[in-house]
Amino acid sequence: MKPVKVGICGLGTVGGGTFNVLSKNANDIARRAGREIIIAQVATRHPNPNVDTGDVAVTDNVMDVINNPEIDIVIELIGGYTIAKEVVLGAIANGKHVVTANKALIAVHGAEIFAAAEAKGVSVMYEAAVAGGIPIIKAIREGLAANRINWLAGIINGTGNFILTEMRDKGRDFADVLKEAQELGYAEADPTFDVEGIDAAHKLTILASIAYGIPLQFERCYTEGISKITQEDVEYADELGYRIKHLGISRRGENGIDLRVHPTMIPVARPIAKVDGVLNAVMVNGDAVGDTLYVGAGAGAGPTASAVVADVIDLARTMDAPATAAVNHLAFDTIEKTYVLPIEDVETAYYLRIQVQDKTGVLASVATILSERGINIEAIIQKEPKAEDDVAQIILLTHRIVERDMNAAILAIESLPSTVGEVTRIRVEQLD
Amino acid sequence: MKPVKVGICGLGTVGGGTFNVLSKNANDIARRAGREIIIAQVATRHPNPNVDTGDVAVTDNVMDVINNPEIDIVIELIGGYTIAKEVVLGAIANGKHVVTANKALIAVHGAEIFAAAEAKGVSVMYEAAVAGGIPIIKAIREGLAANRINWLAGIINGTGNFILTEMRDKGRDFADVLKEAQELGYAEADPTFDVEGIDAAHKLTILASIAYGIPLQFERCYTEGISKITQEDVEYADELGYRIKHLGISRRGENGIDLRVHPTMIPVARPIAKVDGVLNAVMVNGDAVGDTLYVGAGAGAGPTASAVVADVIDLARTMDAPATAAVNHLAFDTIEKTYVLPIEDVETAYYLRIQVQDKTGVLASVATILSERGINIEAIIQKEPKAEDDVAQIILLTHRIVERDMNAAILAIESLPSTVGEVTRIRVEQLD
Numbered sequence: 001m002k003p004v005k006v007g008i009c010g011l012g013t014v015g016g017g018t019f020n021v022l023s024k025n026a027n028d029i030a031r032r033a034g035r036e037i038i039i040a041q042v043a044t045r046h047p048n049p050n051v052d053t054g055d056v057a058v059t060d061n062v063m064d065v066i067n068n069p070e071i072d073i074v075i076e077l078i079g080g081y082t083i084a085k086e087v088v089l090g091a092i093a094n095g096k097h098v099v100t101a102n103k104a105l106i107a108v109h110g111a112e113i114f115a116a117a118e119a120k121g122v123s124v125m126y127e128a129a130v131a132g133g134i135p136i137i138k139a140i141r142e143g144l145a146a147n148r149i150n151w152l153a154g155i156i157n158g159t160g161n162f163i164l165t166e167m168r169d170k171g172r173d174f175a176d177v178l179k180e181a182q183e184l185g186y187a188e189a190d191p192t193f194d195v196e197g198i199d200a201a202h203k204l205t206i207l208a209s210i211a212y213g214i215p216l217q218f219e220r221c222y223t224e225g226i227s228k229i230t231q232e233d234v235e236y237a238d239e240l241g242y243r244i245k246h247l248g249i250s251r252r253g254e255n256g257i258d259l260r261v262h263p264t265m266i267p268v269a270r271p272i273a274k275v276d277g278v279l280n281a282v283m284v285n286g287d288a289v290g291d292t293l294y295v296g297a298g299a300g301a302g303p304t305a306s307a308v309v310a311d312v313i314d315l316a317r318t319m320d321a322p323a324t325a326a327v328n329h330l331a332f333d334t335i336e337k338t339y340v341l342p343i344e345d346v347e348t349a350y351y352l353r354i355q356v357q358d359k360t361g362v363l364a365s366v367a368t369i370l371s372e373r374g375i376n377i378e379a380i381i382q383k384e385p386k387a388e389d390d391v392a393q394i395i396l397l398t399h400r401i402v403e404r405d406m407n408a409a410i411l412a413i414e415s416l417p418s419t420v421g422e423v424t425r426i427r428v429e430q431l432d
Numbered sequence: 433m434k435p436v437k438v439g440i441c442g443l444g445t446v447g448g449g450t451f452n453v454l455s456k457n458a459n460d461i462a463r464r465a466g467r468e469i470i471i472a473q474v475a476t477r478h479p480n481p482n483v484d485t486g487d488v489a490v491t492d493n494v495m496d497v498i499n500n501p502e503i504d505i506v507i508e509l510i511g512g513y514t515i516a517k518e519v520v521l522g523a524i525a526n527g528k529h530v531v532t533a534n535k536a537l538i539a540v541h542g543a544e545i546f547a548a549a550e551a552k553g554v555s556v557m558y559e560a561a562v563a564g565g566i567p568i569i570k571a572i573r574e575g576l577a578a579n580r581i582n583w584l585a586g587i588i589n590g591t592g593n594f595i596l597t598e599m600r601d602k603g604r605d606f607a608d609v610l611k612e613a614q615e616l617g618y619a620e621a622d623p624t625f626d627v628e629g630i631d632a633a634h635k636l637t638i639l640a641s642i643a644y645g646i647p648l649q650f651e652r653c654y655t656e657g658i659s660k661i662t663q664e665d666v667e668y669a670d671e672l673g674y675r676i677k678h679l680g681i682s683r684r685g686e687n688g689i690d691l692r693v694h695p696t697m698i699p700v701a702r703p704i705a706k707v708d709g710v711l712n713a714v715m716v717n718g719d720a721v722g723d724t725l726y727v728g729a730g731a732g733a734g735p736t737a738s739a740v741v742a743d744v745i746d747l748a749r750t751m752d753a754p755a756t757a758a759v760n761h762l763a764f765d766t767i768e769k770t771y772v773l774p775i776e777d778v779e780t781a782y783y784l785r786i787q788v789q790d791k792t793g794v795l796a797s798v799a800t801i802l803s804e805r806g807i808n809i810e811a812i813i814q815k816e817p818k819a820e821d822d823v824a825q826i827i828l829l830t831h832r833i834v835e836r837d838m839n840a841a842i843l844a845i846e847s848l849p850s851t852v853g854e855v856t857r858i859r860v861e862q863l864d
Contacts, residue, residue, distance in 0.1 A: 001756060021578050021720045031645060031764040032577045034756055127575075133721035135575025143559075143567025145464045146453050146741030213463060271706045271713075271727055281703075288453045289565035289728060289738035295703055296724035306721035309578030321753035324433060324466055332463040 003036035004316045006099075007065035009087050010077035011044035014101050014128070016051040017301030018075060018308045029309065033316040041065050050301075066090040073315055075308060076100040085109055088124065092116045097319055099311040101128035101304055107202035107218040110209075114329040123319070123326045125311035130203040131156055131280040133303030134296040135310065140210050140284060141331040147286025149211040151251040153264075153431055154282035155275055156203040158298040159187045159194035160226055160246040164263075165276040168234050168243070174227060186278060196225035197246065197261035204248030207282070208259055212252055213332030217259065220340040224262035233353060233424060236395050237265050240351070240379060243273040244426065256339030258346045265351050265428040271295075272431065283431060291432075344404040349378070349428040351397055354413055355420040358385055358392040362418045366394060369412045375401045391420045397428060435468035436748045438531075439497035441519050442509035443476035446533055446560070448483040449733030450507060450740045461741065465748040473497050482733075498522040505747055507740060508532040517541055520556065524548045529751055531743040533560035533736055539634035539650040542641075546761040555751070555758045557743035562635040563588055563712040565735030566728040567742065572642050572716060573763040579718025581643040583683040585696075585863055586714035587707055588635040590730040591619045591626035592658055592678040596695075597708040600666050600675070606659060618710060628657035629678065629693035636680030639714070640691055644684055645764030649691065652772040656694035665785060665856060668827050669697050672783070672811060675705040676858065688771030690778045697783050697860040703727075704863065715863060723864075776836040781810070781860040783829055786845060787852040790817055790824040794850045798826060801844045807833045823852045829860060 006022070008015055022029065022039055030036045042053055043062040059065065066074055066087060074091035076098060078084045084105050089112075091098050098117070100106065106113070106126050117124045127137045131154065140149070155161050159181055166177040178195065181187035193199045201221040209216050226246050237244050242265040250259050266273050271293055275281040280298030285291050297303035318325045356362045363382065370377060376399040383393040398406075410423045438454070440447050454461065454471055462468045474485055475494040491497065498506055498519060506523035508530060510516045516537050521544075523530050530549070532538065538545070538558050549556045559569045563586065572581070587593050591613055598609040610627065613619035625631045633653040641648045658678050669676050674697040682691050698705050703725055707713040712730030717723050729735035750757045788794045795814065802809060808831040815825040830838075842855045 017720070025578060025580055025719070028580055028645070028764075029578060031766055032573075032760070034760070034765045133718075134724055135571050138570060138575045139567050141464075142746060143570045143742055144738065145745045146457060146461060146738045148457055148460055213460070269706075271703050274701075274703045274706055286565075286738060287457070288449070288734040288741075290735060292566055292726070292728035294724070294726055297722050302720040303722060306576065306578045306718060309720075310575055313577045314574060317759065318750070318753070318757050321750070321757040325750050325753040325757045327749065328464070328466070332460075333466045334463055 001035040003038045004073060005038050005040040005071050006073045006075055006312060007041040007043070007068055007071040008039060008075045008077065009043045009062045009065050010079070011042055011048045011051060012077065013301045014304045014308070015044065015077040016048040017305035018077060019051050019053070021302070021305040021309050029313060033313045035316055037312060037316060040070050041068055062087050063090070066094055066096065071096060072319065073097045073099060073312060075312070076102060081105055081108065088113055089116055092120050092122055095120055095122060097122045097315050098124045099308055099315070100124065100126050101308055103129040103199070103202040103206065107205040107216055110216045117329065121323050123315060124329060125315060127311050128304045128307035130206050131282055132296065132298040132300065133306040134280060134282065134294045134298070135307065136207070136282050136294050137210065139294055140207065141327050144284060144286050144289060144292070147288045149252065150285045150287060152207055152211055152282060152284045153247050153249045153429065154204070154207065155245055155272065155280055156248050156282065156298065157194050157200045157246060158278035158280055159191070160200070161276070162186055162278045163195065164226060164229070164244055164246060167229070167231060168238070171231060173231060174229060195227055197223040200246065200248045200261045204250060204259060204261055207248070208250040208257065210331040211250065211284070212257060212338060213330065213336055214257070214338040215335055217340055220259060222260040222262070222343040226263050229263055233426060236353065236381065237351070239381065240397060241268050242266060242428070243268055245273070249429065253341070255345070256341045258341045260343060260346060263426055265426050266431055270431050344407065345402060347400050347402050349398055349400045350406055351395070351426040351428050353424040354394045355391040356394055357418045357420060359418055363394060365416055365418065366413055369409055370398065373405045373409045375399070375405065375409055433467040435470045436505060437470050437472040437503050438505045438507055438744060439473040439475070439500055439503040440471060440507045440509065441475045441494045441497050442511070443474055443480045443483060444509065445733045446736045446740070447476065447509040448480040449737035450509060451483050451485070453734070453737040453741050461745060465745045467748055469744060469748060472502050473500055494519050495522070498526055498528065503528060504751065505529045505531060505744060507744070508534060513537055513540065520545055521548055524552050524554055527552055527554060529554045529747050530556045531740055531747070532556065532558050533740055535561040535631070535634040535638065539637040539648055542648045549761065553755050555747060556761060557747060559743050560736045560739035562638050563714055564728065564730040564732065565738040566712060566714065566726045566730070567739065568639070568714050568726050569642065571726055572639065573759050576716060576718045576721060576724070579720045581684065582717045582719060584639055584643055584714060584716045585679050585681045585861065586636070586639065587677055587704065587712055588680050588714065588730065589626050589632040589678060590710035590712055591623070592632070593708070594618055594710045595627070596658060596661070596676055596678060599661070599663060600670070603663060605663060606661060627659055629655040632678065632680045632693045636682060636691060636693055640682040640689060642763040643682065643716070644689060644770060645762065645768055646689070646770040647767055649772055652691060654692040654694070654775040658695050661695055665858060668785065668813065669783070671813065672829060673700050674698060674860070675700055677705065681861065685773070687777070688773045690773045692775060692778060695858055697858050698863055702863050776839065777834060779832050779834050781830055781832045782838055783827070783858040783860050785856040786826045787823040788826055789850045789852060791850055795826060797848055797850065798845055801841050802830065805837045805841045807831070807837065807841055
């Protein structure tokens with residue numbers, strides 16, 4: 001078969017990695033794809049010191065790539081919503097297939113992009129958009145296609161996982177580890193996307209869509225970051241047999257699905273609880289297969305390039321076949337409208353840490369407030385004040401309850417005269 | 433598009449599970465595949481009490497299915513080498529696509545079967561043959577297609593993992609747990625295939641072929657079972673920070689690949705070390721992606737059916753397209769002859785347990801033997817005799833060394849007058 005010609009837009013970390021993987025493994029890639037894959041053109045404004053572009057045509061204008069009649073597949077590795085969106089829609093309009101690693105673009109503008117692609121009979125592939133090198137999009141869209149997916153949960157931001165791992169393993173504070181992560185290049189100068197869960201919410205939005213066959217609904221994703229996690233909570237989680245991870249979680253219930261990113265306590269016995277450092281991991285539960293877990297590097301030049309190039313190889317196989325040979329963009333050929341539950345309607349278990357003046361009867365008052373709202377207690381730890389002028393702490397694990405009821409209970413507990421300050425609340429999931 | 437018609441040969445645990453998944457999830461499956469998938473006929477000699485075949489035609493003769501002109505895809509779930517092989521080759525000869533869960537058939541007769549399929553322009557799919565519901569074939573053949581795979585290692589026999597997990601968690605003996613596994617239905621009446629590693633060797637053979645693009649070479653796979661693992665070794669592994677797992681391991685080296693199934697000590701810090709009970713797990717290391725890990729149920733009606741039906745859905749998409757749209761049977765369109773190293777040429781680290789009479793100077797003799805052969809010691813534990821007439825034990829971890837040299841060292845150690853009985857040897861892998 002005749003070679004496939006690709007154009008790479010963006011030659012930063014991921015673009016450079018993609019260029020290098022396509023070059024270095026060209027022989028094996030051609031043996032797998034059944035045809036040669038040739039880099040026809042690269043668009044970049046800045047040379048990448050890790051890349052030798054050799055004879056490949058380089059332009060500083062991405063439009064040259066999308067208008068290049070020789071090119072079959074445009075690889076968009078610019079990032080962001082603006083130029084990237086123009087590149088992707090422009091490539092589609094010119095009848096080219098697209099591969100992108102851009103989670104924000106897919107999560108926010110995916111519906112428009114996929115509609116344009118379907119109208120033109122081309123494919124937009126985005127394996128690299130979620131969990132880097134882990135082939136999780138393929139696993140859910142194809143590998144688990146026989147299943148009705150019940151739920152999924154993932155560590156899908158490596159920076160957040162690195163911070164939480166360091167906090168636990170070395171007893172360090174959030175701010176201190178964040179600073180190091182920025183120095184190491186794991187976290188951006190503006191770390192909001194990572195530590196406040198926005199990046200994870202983009203990825204979770206995509207995973208939930210392909211798991212259930214529902215529209216991309218980033219705006220409905222509940223997002224809570226890890227910046228308020230304290231060393232105390234990390235230690236109490238340990239004492240209770242749990243780990244705190246920043247998870248994206250989506251579950252299909254009778255009344256709708258939940259779609260939420262927040263710090264979560266999970267039992268230490270689960271293999272996902274041991275996924276530390278910058279690694280990513282996704283658990284998927286299907287009605288036939290039960291629990292499956294996928295672990296690997298969630299970012300970086302090599303891992304992300306691995307996913308980008310896998311998409312190119314898939315396209316090399318199916319691009320000359322009828323469009324029905326390609327997998328549907330969101331896994332299903334019809335998308336079902338599904339209600340996303342507001343966080344108040346979501347049911348989870350809870351960890352509560354309540355600071356109290358050390359007086360008799362406080363625990364009884366707290367227990368009464370919970371019991372009146374049907375909230376059952378799973379475990380209690382009481383901690384005496386560390387110093388004479390300090391407060392005591394009550395640490396509770398509860399059974400599952402709707403968040404609205406827990407909010408009311410927390411308000412009532414905070415109104416007790418013996419309670420000091422705000423109650424700390426971390427959601428708890430057994431993942432079983 | 434017009435519906436796809438499948439015929440199921442075998443209605444045991446997996447056949448019944450496949451029937452039920454195709455029926456129960458028919459709506460979602462059709463939405464994913466872009467067309468309806470209809471069970472046109474089932475061949476079985478025994479009714480399955482968990483399956484209501486309803487209006488579906490049932491025959492007791494598998495030849496009826498492979499000769500049924502309506503049927504597009506034959507699903508072979510009989511097992512074994514004899515009738516199963518006839519069914520698969522017969523279906524191919526009749527121009528039908530095949531889906532099978534039969535690891536023994538693919539590992540031993542795969543070359544013949546794939547050649548026949550390619551000559552006829554049909555596909556033989558076998559996701560369910562390795563690690564049950566985990567989409568590991570898809571992950572390696574497609575998800576990691578950009579990579580040069582360096583090594584893979586897997587817990588690919590659930591029975592063996594259940595036995596080792598019980599031995600560790602409950603301090604039980606091998607024979608005792610095996611008996612329970614047989615009562616629970618995890619292990620066959622003849623447990624040889626599971627506990628002696630033959631089943632794992634079938635699966636490893638397949639994984640190595642698709643990882644490197646080399647011929648299926650089951651006969652060259654080194655196979656060692658878990659029946660000699662003692663409670664003592666399990667405890668010493670723990671003390672050293674390791675777990676004993678029955679792994680299938682294949683690594684690509686300069687002189688060839690290794691292909692071996694044996695008990696292996698791995699660091700407890702690796703997430704795969706926590707994969708317990710009947711679960712399966714496979715680690716794959718690629719040059720771009722680094723380490724990835726896949727965990728899930730390796731057997732059972734639902735998980736295996738999940739993989740079988742995923743293959744059917746893939747076929748439903750590509751079967752009417754040119755043959756080039758399908759993935760190559762062994763991942764690559766050309767297969768490279770690659771030398772499989774005899775176990776004597778394989779390099780690993782070792783755990784040695786040496787029983788000795790409690791005399792001064794014994795450790796020095798052992799250390800001299802190792803040092804003379806260039807074997808470096810990583811850690812040593814000495815255990816005093818438990819009772820007065822008992823022996824002392826020397827437990828050693830060594831650095832990596834070629835097995836031939838270790839064999840010579842062990843012979844020399846066993847020849848020392850102070851050594852009692854045979855030296856116990858367990859291979860050690862860091863999986864990093």
